[in-house]
Amino acid sequence: MTTKPSPGPRERLLAAAQDLFYSRGASVGVDALLKEANVARRSLYEHFGGKDGLVAAVLRRAADEDLAWYEAALAGATEPRARLLGLFDRLDELVSNEAFRGCRYFAADLALADPDHPAHMETEAFRRRLRELLVRELVALGHASPERGAEQLHLLIEGTLVMGATQDGQHPARAARELAAVILE
Template sequence: MVRDPAAGPRERLLKAAQELFYTQGASVGIGAVLQEANVARRSLYEHFGGKDGLVTEVLRRASEEDLAWYESALAGATEPRERLLGLFGHLDELVSDEGFRGCRYFATDLAFAEPDHPAHAETEIFRRRLHDLLVRELEAMNHPHPERTAEQLHLLIEGALVRGAGGGRQHPALAARDLAAIAIDSR
């Protein structure tokens, strides 16, 4: 249970929802979130207007954390090519962790079938920002096709995250790194 006496109901709801949505999926019942956060239903409506608002805010918060993780993973080398390839080594560590449950953005998109659900806008914003981060790295190495190659790298990242959720520890991010090197080196 999220029991931080210093945290107010809004923060406890966010922490509980982020944890439960990641471990059990965004379709988890709001009752479970309220119980985990130890708050009344009224707090959910006061702070987020309902579950859709909570899901949206959790995605915004997770997006900032995840993008900071990508930035940190890229910081392991000085040359853009090595930074990009090193990212896949960090992805391998991530997907090999016992607590890894897959890509929260992919899972969220699957959880909400309605195409106009606000969660889809948030997952798209995250993907666009990750794409832009990859483009930045490719432009730093004067890659002739940064947009196309960023799209290829992004596909490899998402594929590694999805395959990693299946368990078995096949190291999909390391296989993706080999393909990333081909995409990066293609001119």
């Protein structure tokens, strides 16, 4: 019988930080992170150089997971227009979930005032990758202006995530889907 090894300190720190930063924000204290991850303070500094490095690593890891979510949402259809509109249907499901706390990238940008904080590089990298994904879909659709259309769709996505975190039961993704349909024409 093979037993699965338990995660090491680095992985426990990443998992605990990802959960805590999403549920309580990037201002969570180091002591709470260490307690949740059940690791010594030394592990934080050895693996991430400190809390700032951990925040950036969490955002990098979350970005990969979130972009995989977007890819899966798009995979719900084969035709490019249906793929893009279906994305807003999936966003509606996401923001309607009671565990939804908003956009982690927007929250990190607001919480971390220092413009040189390494987290800002990660939030921008995530947004750039998401826009590239949208451009790819719009090119497949034959959209007349894929870059501009991607910018507009990205604005609708970000707005959906912000509104979804602040307005229970309002379904902002449904309104965003209607506007997305106009952009796709």
